[in-house]
Amino acid sequence: MKLNNKLLAQMRAATRHLMDRQPVDTSKVIEDALNNASAMTQAAQERMRNLSPLHGGVAPGAHNTDMHDMLAELSRNLASGSGSGFSGGGFAANEPAPLLPGSFSDGSYTNAAGTRGYKLYVPSTYAGTPAPLLVMLHGCTQDPDDFAKGTQMNMLAEEMGCLVVYPAQSRQANASRCWNWFNDADQQRDRGEPSIIAGLTRQIMGEYAVDPAQVFVAGLSAGGAMATIMGTLYPELYAAVGVHSGLPFASAHDLPSAMAAMNGDFRRRQQPGRPIPIIVFHGDQDRTVHPANGDELIAPARDSAEAMAVEPGRVPNGHAYTRTTHKRADGRVHAEHWLIHGAGHAWSGGSAHGSYTDGRGPDASREMMRFFRTQK
Template identity: 60%
Template sequence: MLNQDTLREATRLTRAGQLTEATALLQRMFRGERAPAAQSAAPWRIRLPDRTPPTIDLEANDVGEIDRRASEAPTATPRRHRPLFDRAKDGTWLGLRGVKHAPTIMTDIVPEGAKFIEGTYSNPAGSRSYKLFVPTGYRGQPLPLIVMLHGCTQSPDDFALGTRMNFIAEEQTCLVVYPAQRSDANPSKCWNWFRSADQQRDAGEPSLIAGITRQVMQDYSVDPTRVYVAGLSAGGAAAAIMGTTYGDLYAAVGIHSGLAYGAASDMPSAFAAMRHGSGAGRHGVPRGPTVPSIIFHGDRDSTVHPDNGTQALEQAIGATRTQTKVHRGQIPGGHGYTRTTHADGERDILEHWNIHGAGHAWSGGSSAGSYTDPQGPDATKEMLRFFLENPRPPQPQGHRDAGQ
């Protein structure tokens, strides 16, 4: 049960820059423990700089109190706390595990002959760099474009390596762009899906991601009816935001181990949603046509509760009447899964993949990357298949295209 006094205190600590203390307080609440009694002479505590924006790592394990004896020099890091400080440097201070450094061998990321180009986009909300995959088959003809949003602590290279999206895009002749989150925007390089300011059209991070999309559409020949967005974890939550706020730009959305639009508005509600799901569902969503969506979630995900995948599906369905079919399958030597499809007339506009026994990882990905589970169905192939089956319907005559 959520304790409102605890949530208020966690919010106060967050605003004061005491993120470690706020996280520990929330985790005690979720375990049903009482907060420790206040001490008249509390030990000296280390706190992150006040200018550090709130950080949500999508795998929060126990964080102990960070305190030091008064006799220790204030500039020295206590030996017993050095592992925590080491994790803070790479964004794993809340317990993110399994992050690997991206390889230096580009042939593991990009097929021979293809290009992986760096770029930057800026607007009044800031700037973000990105990596763009250009397949060998590009000759100036209009191609589909997939926007891939990485998870916490990841990079475009790491995400491309783990998902192997570039290799599938090479087969299907698609462009793929990977926006990169900045560490000064979020120390763990998470997309700030839990902040209200980053959930709005033409503002914050959504404006930057949409701006990168449009910049690629201007620089390359892109079919405006086949522009898609997908992401993992925090990136999946950001993809849900993009599909909701820019339904005129993206033809379909892929959400892997993510959360629904509006699942949280601050740090306490983000932790609550991650642990127990949220009340987002079909409520509080800007009205508009259903954006086709494909959702993957492991039913053993202890980082982002599986109910979040169901809520993302309910949100995507909205008031649309669909015909539902359930398919069950098994990966030889791997996970079983339940795939539920929702058809609107002739095509499936919604798919939900419940992967049995899977945790918080990209299903069917390469073990060379971080947060992947090679034993699951191939989410990359299935997402691209779903995307290409769902181009954006033709716009009325005189309609200004979102990519222009």
């Protein structure tokens, strides 16, 4: 299709500009690509209205599917451009991944909104007594195995006696396996993907002994945006949220507004209920999801905080960072924001065995687990 070829060419141009460290030019290329794609899509839709099905008319959602693919490819290319050369957490990518004694098994969940598969890690120490449960939502183009390897969350789960479930986005729902965080229907309680993820969580809680006060949700990029949605819509189910390189609640309503939000120009929508306990990680050199999204994610908790503390630090032979904490009146930290200096669109402290990782730290997985354990 001409739409695909045109937009792909411009996306590749954006990637080349990024590799040359010209973010202003990159933004212009992205903007032009979206504008051209929008104009071409409108023209194509006009032509389709003049075609009858007998003459090969195209299904109404076909061009939206193409746009899903293009947006995901752009994110993938930009991330690989900013993250090339990253090393994993303590071992090289060509070394075998460590074997864990727990079980890592497949499952699925179905409700009226659809079916999603998942993988569940049960630590070897699980003995039928109530344990924490963490729901991990992968980013675009990823799957549960990739995300588990990159975040090394199963290793931590084995150490801390926690169950971890990794829901898998389907290619039928999104050709590039992105959670559809930018669709209105997927930003509402008991509808769309939120209903599936919540139902899947409850299914695990029904099959295993889970402490209902220690159920958490976290994610990367599109998965981080969906984790925010889950924590916002289901505060009685999830005790805290972890977001890495993600976006605020309902910050977009379609693909153009999704791209705008990723560039830091998001719509501000009132978040229902009280601020959720949240820990946020974001690289200040993220060219895929603008770091302003991290600031906005923390804003509800910041606005209701009684005290704030700023703590600079540096990982030995790794990234410097600024950690900002926000406390409630009872003195408990209910929000943390880690701004990682020099980091791009990648899971901080992750392993090179998975995609979108930066082994130069800090260790986002371990810090998330620490934060979650203080929220029970």
